[in-house]
Amino acid sequence: AEQSKKLMDPKDLVGSELSFITDNLARLLESGHPMLNTVSRYYFSASGKHIRPLLVMLVAQATSIGSKRQGRSSILVDNEFDHIDYSLIDRSASQTIQSDQESQASNRLIQDATRDGHGGRPYSPHVTAGLTILPTHRRLAEITEMIHTSSLLHDDVIDHAETRRGLPAIQKKFGNKMAIFAGDFLLARASMALARLRDPEVTEIMASVLCDLVDGEFKQLKNLEVEDAPMSQPDEPAFAYYLEKTYLKTGSLIAKSLRSSAILSNSTDDIVEATYIYGRNLGIAFQLIDDLLDFTVSAAELGKPAGADLELGLATAPVLYAWQEFPELGPLVARKFSVDGDVAKAWELVHRSEGVERTRVLARQYMERAAEALRILPPSSARDALERVAMSVLTRTK
Ligand code: FPP
Ligand code: MG
Ligand code: MG
Numbered sequence: 001a002e003q004s005k006k007l008m009d010p011k012d013l014v015g016s017e018l019s020f021i022t023d024n025l026a027r028l029l030e031s032g033h034p035m036l037n038t039v040s041r042y043y044f045s046a047s048g049k050h051i052r053p054l055l056v057m058l059v060a061q062a063t064s065i066g067s068k069r070q071g072r073s074s075i076l077v078d079n080e081f082d083h084i085d086y087s088l089i090d091r092s093a094s095q096t097i098q099s100d101q102e103s104q105a106s107n108r109l110i111q112d113a114t115r116d117g118h119g120g121r122p123y124s125p126h127v128t129a130g131l132t133i134l135p136t137h138r139r140l141a142e143i144t145e146m147i148h149t150s151s152l153l154h155d156d157v158i159d160h161a162e163t164r165r166g167l168p169a170i171q172k173k174f175g176n177k178m179a180i181f182a183g184d185f186l187l188a189r190a191s192m193a194l195a196r197l198r199d200p201e202v203t204e205i206m207a208s209v210l211c212d213l214v215d216g217e218f219k220q221l222k223n224l225e226v227e228d229a230p231m232s233q234p235d236e237p238a239f240a241y242y243l244e245k246t247y248l249k250t251g252s253l254i255a256k257s258l259r260s261s262a263i264l265s266n267s268t269d270d271i272v273e274a275t276y277i278y279g280r281n282l283g284i285a286f287q288l289i290d291d292l293l294d295f296t297v298s299a300a301e302l303g304k305p306a307g308a309d310l311e312l313g314l315a316t317a318p319v320l321y322a323w324q325e326f327p328e329l330g331p332l333v334a335r336k337f338s339v340d341g342d343v344a345k346a347w348e349l350v351h352r353s354e355g356v357e358r359t360r361v362l363a364r365q366y367m368e369r370a371a372e373a374l375r376i377l378p379p380s381s382a383r384d385a386l387e388r389v390a391m392s393v394l395t396r397t398k
Pocket of ligand 2: 155158159
């Protein structure tokens with residue numbers, strides 16, 4: 001049983017890929033300023049879950065087999081230099097480990113394809129399992145983690161967070177200015193790395209994620225500023241608005257990085273779309289669980305503040321459901337839990353209601369939609385792993 005469990009762990013499939021991420025990120029964030037280096041790498045020094053890079057790598061593997069688009073040309077120029085020494089990012093021969101032989105082989109294939117002047121995708125549908133994760137996929141995984149972390153650096157300033165990943169929050173340690181600069185710097189380096197993928201479609205998709213993140217945060221903020229008369233119950237639009245916001249702030253990055261991963265595999269449109277739908281539903285399920293954990297798990301377990309959403313004035317899914325049972329929550333939601341005792345009262349009503357359980361049920365529905373989207377992918381251990389990651393989102397505790 002132990003062995004089958006081990007075989008099915010998604011990290012077993014791409015774990016060696018993930019182990020390079022932290023080092024590669026540190027190199028991508030090299031700057032001439034020791035302080036900027038320290039601040040921009042700060043959150044990477046704690047062990048993050050790396051769920052986004054994990055998903056990007058698994059989609060890379062799951063889409064490496066099956067039908068391919070014709071006639072697309074995009075070339076990764078991986079060995080060019082400019083004033084940032086990008087050559088440092090790639091693993092040197094001295095770091096070679098077993099699985100690296102595969103990546104060297106795929107690097108060679110890319111170089112060959114490039115040299116031929118065709119610029120086509122360097123492998124056929126008959127590609128063997130070892131050649132499935134391309135250097136472009138790795139870079140995409142790193143870009144995704146940089147964008148995510150950049151948004152967290154800004155978020156912790158906005159939310160006045162005390163802690164993150166078990167560390168003092170960035171601005172508690174280095175101040176607001178440093179946190180914002182570091183966040184901007186991450187985004188800048190992510191943009192450069194994105195441009196270097198030499199894939200206009202992927203560049204456009206990933207750039208649109210940045211708009212979505214701001215849009216999502218703005219919706220969350222604007223929601224708070226609506227001065228409507230308190231409704232006795234949350235109406236359909238209130239839920240729809242919450243879910244749209246949830247897609248924008250969390251689903252979009254996951255969905256679009258997975259779409260990009262499938263595009264880099266040169267997948268056909270239906271496969272590309274399936275990875276997007278998987279990511280979108282998984283992302284929403286992931287954030288629903290995040291909003292639920294805010295009510296059920298201690299700050300020590302989360303490594304970041306618990307019960308924070310009410311303090312921030314946010315009515316997330318557990319509150320919206322509780323409000324259906326307890327109409328007296330309406331005025332508290334409308335005034336953003338700003339009166340003394342509101343937060344404690346709302347907390348108590350949420351726990352007396354079925355809000356937490358109903359949020360879990362909703363998350364499960366999204367998770368199932370995510371798993372369903374995977375069905376059109378050719379069967380593979382990577383596809384199974386994607387399904388397992390979706391299921392694990394429901395039971396996560398941090
Ligand atoms: C965490 O949410 C925050 C996000 C998912 C996105 C934050 C986005 C911005 C601040 C917009 C700017 C974006 C960029 C790329 C510069 P949360 O506060 O609900 O979760 P938490 O409990 O982890 O803090
Ligand atoms: Mg926030
Ligand atoms: Mg926050």
